Amino acid sequence: MLFLILPLGLILPTLNGWLMLSLLERNKKVLFRTERWVMGCVAGLTFTMLVTFAATALAGFPLNFTCFLSVQLLCLIIFGIAWVVLPKIPSQHPLPAPSSTLPRWAKIVVGILAVWVAVKLLVTGITFLLLVPTYLDDTLDNWNLRAKVYYFDEALTLAMPGEDPLTSPLGVSSYPPTVPLAKTWLSTIARQWDDRLINSIHIVWYLGAVFLVFFALRRKLSLGWSLTGTYILTSLPLYLMHGTNAYADAFVSIHVFLAASMLYAAITADDAARRMSFFRIGAFMAALLTFTKNEGLIVYLPPMLLILCVSLVLLVKQRKLSAKQAIEVVLWYAGLIAVIALPWLVFKWTNGLTFGNAKPITSLGFSWQENVLQAIAVNTFFEGNWLFLFPVLFGLLIWRWRYAFGGAAVLSAFFLIVYLGQGVLFLFTALSHEALMQTGYARGLVQLTPMVVLLATLLLSEGAKPFVRAFNELAGKQKKAIDELRS
Amino acid sequence: MFISAAFMLIIPALASAEDLMIWNFRNQMPKPAGVAQLTQAKITPEGLHIRTEQDGFVFWDKKPIEIDAEVISIRARAARPVEAMILWQDWNATGSDLLQMFIKIPASESIQSTDIDLSSYSQWNWTTERFAIGFPAGTEVIIEEISFRRFAITEKIVDAWKSFWTFDEFRPYSINFLWGPQIATNAVGRAKMFEELPPSSSSAAWIFYGVAIIAAIVAVAMRYLTKDATSGRRNGLVLFGTTVIVLWILFDLRMGLELLSYAKTDVQTYAIKEADDQELRTHGTFYAIADKILPYIQQYDKFALFTLPDSPFFANLRYMAYPSVIVREGDDTTGVPLYVVIEREDIKVNEAGHLVKGDTILSPPGKIMGKVSDFTFLFLVD
Numbered sequence: 007m008l009f010l011i012l013p014l015g016l017i018l019p020t021l022n023g024w025l026m027l028s029l030l031e032r033n034k035k036v037l038f039r040t041e042r043w044v045m046g047c048v049a050g051l052t053f054t055m056l057v058t059f060a061a062t063a064l065a066g067f068p069l070n071f072t073c074f075l076s077v078q079l080l081c082l083i084i085f086g087i088a089w090v091v092l093p094k095i096p097s098q099h100p101l102p103a104p105s106s107t108l109p110r111w112a113k114i115v116v117g118i119l120a121v122w123v124a125v126k127l128l129v130t131g132i133t134f135l136l137l138v139p140t141y142l143d144d145t146l147d148n149w150n151l152r153a154k155v156y157y158f159d160e161a162l163t164l165a166m167p168g169e170d171p172l173t174s175p176l177g178v179s180s181y182p183p184t185v186p187l188a189k190t191w192l193s194t195i196a197r198q199w200d201d202r203l204i205n206s207i208h209i210v211w212y213l214g215a216v217f218l219v220f221f222a223l224r225r226k227l228s229l230g231w232s233l234t235g236t237y238i239l240t241s242l243p244l245y246l247m248h249g250t251n252a253y254a255d256a257f258v259s260i261h262v263f264l265a266a267s268m269l270y271a272a273i274t275a276d277d278a279a280r281r282m283s284f285f286r287i288g289a290f291m292a293a294l295l296t297f298t299k300n301e302g303l304i305v306y307l308p309p310m311l312l313i314l315c316v317s318l319v320l321l322v323k324q325r326k327l328s329a330k331q332a333i334e335v336v337l338w339y340a341g342l343i344a345v346i347a348l349p350w351l352v353f354k355w356t357n358g359l360t361f362g363n364a365k366p367i368t369s370l371g372f373s374w375q376e377n378v379l380q381a382i383a384v385n386t387f388f389e390g391n392w393l394f395l396f397p398v399l400f401g402l403l404i405w406r407w408r409y410a411f412g413g414a415a416v417l418s419a420f421f422l423i424v425y426l427g428q429g430v431l432f433l434f435t436a437l438s439h440e441a442l443m444q445t446g447y448a449r450g451l452v453q454l455t456p457m458v459v460l461l462a463t464l465l466l467s468e469g470a471k472p473f474v475r476a477f478n479e480l481a482g483k484q485k486k487a488i489d490e491l492r493s
Numbered sequence: 494m495f496i497s498a499a500f501m502l503i504i505p506a507l508a509s510a511e512d513l514m515i516w517n518f519r520n521q522m523p524k525p526a527g528v529a530q531l532t533q534a535k536i537t538p539e540g541l542h543i544r545t546e547q548d549g550f551v552f553w554d555k556k557p558i559e560i561d562a563e564v565i566s567i568r569a570r571a572a573r574p575v576e577a578m579i580l581w582q583d584w585n586a587t588g589s590d591l592l593q594m595f596i597k598i599p600a601s602e603s604i605q606s607t608d609i610d611l612s613s614y615s616q617w618n619w620t621t622e623r624f625a626i627g628f629p630a631g632t633e634v635i636i637e638e639i640s641f642r643r644f645a646i647t648e649k650i651v652d653a654w655k656s657f658w659t660f661d662e663f664r665p666y667s668i669n670f671l672w673g674p675q676i677a678t679n680a681v682g683r684a685k686m687f688e689e690l691p692p693s694s695s696s697a698a699w700i701f702y703g704v705a706i707i708a709a710i711v712a713v714a715m716r717y718l719t720k721d722a723t724s725g726r727r728n729g730l731v732l733f734g735t736t737v738i739v740l741w742i743l744f745d746l747r748m749g750l751e752l753l754s755y756a757k758t759d760v761q762t763y764a765i766k767e768a769d770d771q772e773l774r775t776h777g778t779f780y781a782i783a784d785k786i787l788p789y790i791q792q793y794d795k796f797a798l799f800t801l802p803d804s805p806f807f808a809n810l811r812y813m814a815y816p817s818v819i820v821r822e823g824d825d826t827t828g829v830p831l832y833v834v835i836e837r838e839d840i841k842v843n844e845a846g847h848l849v850k851g852d853t854i855l856s857p858p859g860k861i862m863g864k865v866s867d868f869t870f871l872f873l874v875d
Contacts (some may be wrong), residue, residue: 388673
């Protein structure tokens with residue numbers, strides 16, 4: 007019975023998310039049918055938690071089941087009415103990129119790998135999330151603790167138990183409360199606190215990332231390459247650890263991925279209407295970033311906006327976008343970011359919360375930090391975290407630089423700005439211990455993982471063209487030889 | 494036929510390359526060349542008996558180690574644990590400067606073996622002119638035997654293969670990084686691979702990169718050395734691409750099995766165990782204790798926790814007990830009705846019924862209401 011609470015708790019946020027995405031797409035559908043539902047689940051949950059937060063923090067409603075449900079129903083009514091009332095021109099769902107049927111051997115390989123991935127996910131997910139108690143530090147001190155405090159206090163309590171009421175809010179309470187609120191929501195439905203229930207939500211975010219990476223790839227690449235990219239993501243051990251343990255970085259990663267991939271889809275779209283649909287969804291996803299973790303606002307949003315501005319100028323110059331449309335895009339981004347970020351920022355300022363990663367960013371200093379470069383190299387290339395993702399990515403960024411900084415420039419630029427920017431922080435500030443202890447550095451990569459997999463697969467599909475051609479030639483030659491022998 | 498014959502000849506030759514050199518002090522061999530500052534270093538029928546009231550060492554001279562040893566095993570008995578060290582001269586050493594490596598001889602009533610893996614320590618020099626073992630003040634130990642081992646290449650390959658498939662355990666750091674496959678070339682290094690952080694063994698990623706680079710070189714060679722350039726290029730690309738794919742899947746298999754092994758251990762030690770026998774990862778029996786004390790704690794609005802500073806109890810109990818609010822040791826405990834004492838040998842109840850640490854009174858009078866062990870109990874204020 008308890009496990010019905012999870013799907014039950016996701017129904018209303020998903021419906022809200024689906025309606026919002028449909029409204030943003032307006033008359034030009036750009037998302038695949040299933041993609042819209044999955045994305046709706048992720049974005050709808052985050053957005054409705056934001057509204058719940060605003061209702062509690064700014065309007066003073068108690069944080070209980072009635073408040074959560076009222077917000078969900080209110081959003082549903084508003085978006086539902088808008089969806090019914092706004093004029094609709096019939097629009098077909100987009101078609102996936104052309105793809106030939108997979109050969110038999112490829113189907114067998116896909117089948118074997120799918121079973122392997124499913125076994126890994128089921129066994130680790132069930133064991134780590136459902137069969138053992140909450141174990142990891144940040145889960146105990148932050149994500150689950152805050153959710154439990156909210157649940158029992160029916161309020162957005164900032165001072166954590168056993169801590170100084172004056173200094174405690176400067177710690178974990180400075181993180182956006184989205185993940186804890188989602189857990190509180192599930193607990194209010196269940197009318198009890200159960201670790202298994204509130205930890206199970208994390209697998210939803212992991213699966214969301216897996217499906218959404220597949221759909222983002224399918225927009226551009228064949229079925230084979232889309233499955234390859236999806237396999238790459240599911241094969242990454244540290245990302246699987248984050249998907250099957252109650253940490254918030256996989257949750258952040260899916261939002262980073264959606265904001266970046268929608269921007270990429272907009273810029274590479276083949277007609278203006280599709281482009282505008284993607285831009286509107288991208289604006290919504292970029293705005294939601296501000297309500298994930300502090301990194302969303304300080305690390306990911308600024309480079310995304312920079313890339314957006316440069317891209318808009320180029321698109322206008324290339325006459326792919328009119329000046330009026332460019333201004334409309336800017337207004338969508340500015341408007342949604344203002345509306346979505348404002349409640350949380352106002353709350354932060356009024357309560358004196360910090361803007362760093364649970365530490366004030368002004369207290370970090372600036373000087374060269376010893377051994378950080380080595381720690382970064384070891385984590386990225388010589389441990390079991392990422393298999394060969396990063397050597398492959400860096401190799402492809404160099405080998406296929408023309409495509410990396412041409413067709414896939416949005417993703418490459420975003421990755422490099424964020425990665426190098428974080429690198430500077432680790433190499434030159436007191437945040438160096440986050441790299442030396444392999445904590446913050448690895449989490450930063452986890453947050454980028456789905457986006458990196460999208461970029462790497464796009465580059466791989468370009469880079470592997472000669473290999474695929476050679477492989478097909480060889481296979482054809484061998485088949486011919488076998489046929490000749492048979493005859 | 495020829496290859497089989499060659500293997501038949503080579504394998505025994507390689508296998509016999511293992512060497513073992515034993516210093517058996519019960520047989521009085523070899524006698525130390527000297528001692529420095531030790532109170533006593535005497536060869537007895539039981540072995541080399543070391544006793545010292547100040548830091549010192551016993552040494553052997555004239556290149557005493559005769560084989561390229563990778564593992565040193567010290568068979569010894571000590572009433573209390575000994576933080577000893579082995580000392581030797583660097584490869585280019587001149588003068589009396591010595592390199593050192595710390596070793597722990599455990600306390601035991603019978604002879605125990607302490608194994609030291611030196612294979613991954615580049616500064617280890619078996620040709621050292623002087624080899625010494627240092628002991629801190631207060632040491633009393635009997636060393637029965639020291640053995641030096643070198644392993645055959647076949648043994649090294651087998652151990653490297655086994656070490657590749659040796660997994661770490663789920664630890665608090667596993668959410669931030671996973672060491673991944675390591676290569677140790679002997680059983681001692683393999684057994685201790687994830688005990689030391691960072692592991693002293695080498696990352697298997699070096700081998701993966703090596704194989705990929707060799708495949709790339711062969712692919713380039715096929716492109717330029719094959720008469721039919723098109724066919725050479727094609728075969729080279731297929732070779733390189735297939736190598737990378739196979740390596741990726743192998744790496745995935747290795748890491749996937751490691752994560753599955755974490756889950757298997759969790760199920761075996763926690764999920765299917767009775768509540769009293771449950772142990773989880775680095776926290777041992779914490780959850781079994783927590784299950785017993787939580788029903789009492791949750792009867793009160795707040796409780797004070799006295800536990801060891803590094804224990805996981807604070808974070809866990811704070812979370813598990815809420816809405817009962819935790820009060821830390823040292824914070825104001827006025828009005829706190831319940832005290833939870835966990836693994837604190839220094840906290841007791843005095844005759845007046847107060848909880849005390851030495852002479853410091855920690856609580857109003859009360860009584861122990863639930864006792865898990867002598868040092869773990871609940872204390873309820875009257």
